[in-house]
Amino acid sequence: MVSHILADLKLLYTGLGRVTLTTAMISDFYNWVMFAMLVPFAINGGSAIYGVLSTIVYVLFCFAVIRPYLVEIIVRKTNQNEWDNSGLFIVVMGAYASAAVTDLLGTHPVVGALVYGIMIPRGKFTHLLIEKSEDFGVVYLAPLFFGSCGIRLRAIYVIKTQGLGLVLFILLLSILPKILSTVIATQFYGMPVLDGVSIGLLMNTKGILPILMLNSAWDKQILSVESFSILTIAVLVMTMMVPLIINAIYKPRKLYKQNKLKTLQNLKAEAELRILACVHNPRQATGMINILEACHTTKLPPLRVFALQLVELTGHTASLFVSHVNQLNQLQSGGEQALTKAQQDLESITNIFQTYAAINENSKVDTIAAASSYSTIHEDIYNLSQEKQANLILLPYHKQSNIEGILETSNTAFQEINRNVMRDAPCTVGIFVDRGLASLFKVNLRVVMVYIGGPDDREALAVAWRLSKHQGVQLSVVRILMFGEAAEIDVMSHVENHGLLSVVVDSEKQKELDDEYVSAFRLKAVSNEDSIKYSEKEVRSRDDIPEVLHEVDEIGYDLYILGQGGGRNCLILTELMKWTDCPELGVIGDIVASNNFGSSSSLLIIQQYGCGGMVFENSNTTQKPNEVVPSNIEDGPDFVKVEWHQ
Known part of the structure; x- marks a missing residue:
């Protein structure tokens, strides 16, 4: 989600974009680790330690034993262009199999799917896999998933029962701490305040992980209707508002007009x-x-x-x-x-x-x-x-x-x-x-x-x-x-x-x-x-x-x-x-x-x-009245010998 916003705002290749994307990737990594570790305890209580240890053993087994053979097969078949729809279907089903294993071990199925995805070698095969499966996932599965989340959402009910003030207060508590902590950290490293605020806002954007966690908590009856609705509203509001705010306060193109003498003609001889x-x-x-x-x-x-x-x-x-x-x-x-x-x-x-x-x-x-x-x-x-x-x-x-x-x-x-x-x-x-x-x-x-x-x-x-x-x-x-x-x-x-x-x-x-x-x-x-x-x-x-x-x-x-x-x-x-x-x-x-x-x-x-x-301007368009036109034009004007007429 952060990378999409940065790409849309044309900040992905700036210093701000690189710092933000790196921070978001590290943050999401720890979020996934915490998600995999804490969900079993929320579901199974004290006995969850066995599920967590079993999941860790499974992950190590995947990378030490399964991944070398999986990479060898995928790379060989990709280099020889041997993939067809049935072969790709078998690879995709591996994600479901891995998800089923982690589910049986007591952690969330998405952990197994994530581990399987990390094992797949990056390159031409992933490009082929995305090309084949992206439309189905984005056009069909994703709307179904988010539609089910919308059915569970009780926004009007929560506002009526809890009051709009409480909802707004929780929204502010969800947003401000991350912005303030980010500004303090960026100030420590000498970054401008505006950059710190922008990074803090972008850190508030949420992707699929928070929605998965909220739905898992709903399924296990960890969250009430009010808590689920308020937190879901917070995710929606932050993700929708952040791009608009960033676009309003952070416009790098304003910097383009600062130096009118930045030309090679005015470049000093000793300058790089x-x-x-x-x-x-x-x-x-x-x-x-x-x-x-x-x-x-x-x-x-x-x-x-x-x-x-x-x-x-x-x-x-x-x-x-x-x-x-x-x-x-x-x-x-x-x-x-x-x-x-x-x-x-x-x-x-x-x-x-x-x-x-x-x-x-x-x-x-x-x-x-x-x-x-x-x-x-x-x-x-x-x-x-x-x-x-x-x-x-x-x-x-x-x-x-x-x-x-x-x-x-x-x-x-x-x-x-x-x-x-x-x-x-x-x-x-x-x-x-x-x-x-x-x-x-x-x-x-x-x-x-x-x-x-x-x-x-x-x-x-x-x-x-x-x-x-x-x-x-x-x-x-x-x-x-x-x-x-x-x-x-x-x-x-x-x-x-x-x-x-x-x-x-x-x-x-x-x-x-x-x-x-x-x-x-x-x-x-x-x-x-x-x-x-x-x-x-x-x-x-x-x-x-x-x-x-x-x-x-x-x-x-x-x-x-x-x-x-x-x-x-x-x-x-x-x-x-x-x-x-x-x-x-x-x-x-x-x-x-x-x-x-x-x-x-x-x-x-x-x-x-x-x-x-x-x-x-569109130069090769309909002739205007009284316009001077070259008489013989083939691939542009014939400048060897041109006769001009009115």
Whole structure:
């Protein structure tokens, strides 16, 4: 229950979430032990000691004798894909058999079922078992069980006979002690009061165990009707109210706006670069490694990398899966455990990044998994990047290169994740378009940065500047200067919100910042490094843009570093943006990434933090009246030669 609440509130991967989930697991463990020990005494009195001792002997027998054979059979049949419905049914019936044994020994049947469940090896088999049995348990059995609890509940009767004041008083006594004790304990360890209150509230959420205990006490006539009803009401009220209270008082997203200068452009040279590298599969991890290699150099402080595997989960057990998938160190090696696809991918991703960390001794790498639905997983990325104090979030492009070098869509959901992250990211965001970027350990990396202007381009130049400090990187910066028609300001798109004068002044201010930053780059980098080149290209119309890009691409670069394009206020770029297939790449990025353009270079698209985030619109929709439309569009605009008409 706690893990579900934390997952719904997007706190599962924060420091608060980890402390709360760990505390809840330890607390529940002791609750189960106390439940197994005390129930026999409540039922059988003094003779219960024999039942408790017999249960302990049975548990030891299960783990010492039965479990090795059970694990061997399950793992072997799972690796050979020999499971069918009858075999799974036999495994499930083992839980009933174990429950019957503990019932005969004098303890509660659920203790035997729990022991049997712990013996089953975690991994691919448990995933298969849950997939087969979850719907039956959640849709059929659970409603029957909780429905029977509701039939026993006499809420109105208790309120009438005992009074509402007594019920509320008992509710407060059930909630406040745990909150106060938690706040005192967290204060002792230096945690904020708000975190202590949140953990205390979450500790008040109840799952299946309290309901089992109350029903067992009802069956054995240990509790009266009034006691059972009041305690059940307390469980319901606490479990329903806690998520609402936590959502109201603890909102980590408020922290996102605290530091507007958290950009790579403003990052000091001696500061550590912290990167959150998000991947969906091992292939994307291999591509990310090449970018990280270029960011790591002996001239700068160590690189800190947090490799995050994004796992889509839709089942009822989704929130607990991350606790399993993040504990690969507890899984037995040598094929003794049959892993799920997500666990196999995480193991491969972990090995890839550990190999990178072993080669680059100054780099520190942590591997994490985020399991959530794709519609909300961007919030987990926000929380992790905020907690890890990341300067840069690296995201994989939703298309991957095939054998022929053509980009093909792998999963459209990846594109939506990238857009959601770019809308309100707490730091700078980079989208990596991988076309087989070579490793720096084998060849030199030829990098080009196409600079037009705006905060995203300044951030992209900062990234390229850092990469240029690597001895294996040859950097070329091509600045595109706008003149004539190309220099016209896009007034209409911003005049309603900012006013005509504000738009003009802001454009002039951006030009001053661009000139200042490029001048500093030429003075400090180009003049002192032979591996850095700088050139300028003039553009006077929209037709000149693809011509300039073709001239650049003919040289043959391994990697383009481009700004997404926010804050440029350029009329022709705004018009071209309406016809991009992937607006998250920006106009220039969409051109170079298009299969029609014919480039074989990888791309890194940069969006600077603090500019309000990216706003995406449905660009390829019905044509508006009097709208300028390119006449020949196939896979995005054909930028080799485009004829424009009204």
